[in-house]
Amino acid sequence: MKRIGFGGIATESCTFSPAVTALADFTLLRGAALAESGRYPFLSDMAGQFLPLLHARALPGAPVAAHTYQNIKTEFLTRLQAALPLDGVYLDLHGAMNVAGMDDAEGDWAESVRQIVGPDCLISASMDLHGNISERFVAAIDMLTAYRTAPHVDVLETRAKACRMLMHCLAEGRRPQITRLPVPVLLPGERTSTEYEPAAAIYAALKASDQRPEILDASIFVGYVWADEPRASATVIVTGFDEVVCWQEARRLGQLYWDARHQFQFGVPAGTADECIQQALAAPEDGIFISDSGDNPTAGGAGDIPYMTERLLANGVPSAIVASIVDPGAVIRCIIAGLGGAVALSIGGNLDPLHGERLSIRGQVIRLKEDDPVGGNIAVVQVDGVKVILTERRKPFHYISDFDQLDLDALAHKIVAVKVGYLVPDLKAAARRAFMALTPGAVNQDIPALNYRRVNRPLYPLDPAMEWQPG
Ligand SMILES: [Zn+2]
Incomplete structure (x- = not known):
């Protein structure tokens, strides 16, 4: 039976907040308490040995204190090391964490996991569509999926999909690849709810990607707007077995998102x-x-x-x-x-x-x-x-x-x-x-009135007249 370690860290960090997120703000679930937490009811139907490590989550808030992040990461990696050998790892993340003094905390987390499990282990991740996704993060893992609804009503389905993809690849003995296409648009969740257009139609367009047999998953990340970090932007992620097909889908979805950028509005007055x-x-x-x-x-x-x-x-x-x-x-x-x-x-x-x-x-x-x-x-x-x-x-x-x-x-x-x-x-x-x-x-x-200094420019709507072509 395949051995899968699972856990992760999830919070959303507003870099414009003067406050700090500390250890006391996190809810920590370890070992059996994590397995029995109700976060993963689908695991009992999957034919793997799932080994619960540690999961830490905090309400969205200010950047995480550096020592808090290091403490949680050290415990996670210690538990990961103890669980070796592993065929796979499932990371249950949010994607918009900022740690004081460190950009791209999820990239750091995923790289650290890869160093411990080695190159052969498959790593799958699920995230919130409000995550900001770096190349460094994607390079450290093998497959990634995200919510397709905001407000998020597909949380369990998304976690289950990440695990299903992992089990599928382990059973087939295949390693997928991830195509990442950043789209230089950074908008708040309040303008990009999938209950309203244009986001409803854009997310519905993911169904066509699902039909392509070479593709395991296509996801559109709106990104997290209150993070003044270089990685902050919308991103299309396509996981699959054929790089050409993944790029085709990424370009199609990225173009849809870009073309709609002026139409995202609040759903209510x-x-x-x-x-x-x-x-x-x-x-x-x-x-x-x-x-x-x-x-x-x-x-x-x-x-x-x-x-x-x-x-x-x-x-x-x-x-x-x-x-x-x-x-x-x-x-x-x-x-x-x-x-x-x-x-x-x-x-x-x-x-x-x-x-x-x-x-x-x-x-x-x-x-x-x-x-x-x-x-x-x-x-x-x-x-x-x-x-x-x-x-x-x-x-x-x-x-x-x-x-x-x-x-x-x-x-x-x-x-x-x-x-x-x-x-x-x-x-x-x-x-x-x-x-x-x-x-x-x-x-x-x-x-546009926020005091951004470190995001990649040009970026809509900070640079409203900019032009862009996908890839
Ligand atoms: Zn969210």
Whole structure:
């Protein structure tokens, strides 16, 4: 039976964030805990001996501290060494990690793995389509696949495909090759959701690649826009057995993406925070969601900029929820004040003082929740018409149940301001209407205004008049 080691590291690092991602921000799964984690339910149906090594994942955020990365990598490589000999390795990665002082962390990771397993072992990887893919990374592995949906609803299928390709190649005794075509376009996920055109049609074009027998996988990486690194761009990756055919498909897909570059738009009406608030107030419905997109923690924002809270209060919104502001000190003060207690707080602006500043509020503690598995202790403070959710740790609000657990009826409020980009499926289904507020933060949607210094130029939309031909 073939022996396959598996594991990896997954986070998305915003290089415009002044914060740092440390070891405590990672969830580590080792050995049996990794095998039983539910990340790989398909492995039991595969005819290999899968050896769980280590997987580390963190919410998107700031660059990873160098010593944190080295600690995790050292443990992974030690476990990999102990698992030898191996016929194959499956790497479960994100693809947009930045380590302080090091570009192309995934390239470093893959090269280190190759050095240990040797040249004959086959290495397969699966990634998020928001990964930035270097030649160095691709040269160290043998096959690569990525999500085909954003929001990502094909996570398990993608992991399973990476393992299936690996098992197929091991069974056939064949080594595929990877064709990599960078496309000089760098756009945010909010403009490239596969639920809207033109991305929906571009990703549908992958099906034609699947029909070609020489091709194992074709993937289009949108890339990760808030990374000021040379590798940051869209990339087409084709894994297969015939280099000519792989290049044909890569050029076809790359051309489609390039030709559509001017057409990528937000899926919902977008504007300043005040424009979105005023349009929501003028609408007849309750349950209107406004994305506080510049401080979206699942894109790498800090999650503690109180700008939307300030604008909702300034606009005198009669009924709103803010989800959420991470501020452990403010949560403690709410706990001390107790349920129903009056509080005067200065909230937010700690993790990202570069893009936000603290906001003074006075209100009443109306909810207290202990030990949320993600957010830690949580308090809700009523300030005029606005309920402000304060969390001890960074917590995305991606489900209506996140509000239900705080006994908050989200849809009964006029406005629900959430720190997300595009609305994730559960919120999208619930929202009676949605707007994208182009708010300040480390993941600001105004891409040409970002302070890029190190990306390869020319690059669209930083150089809007540039020309390009695939390969
Ligand atoms: Zn993603």
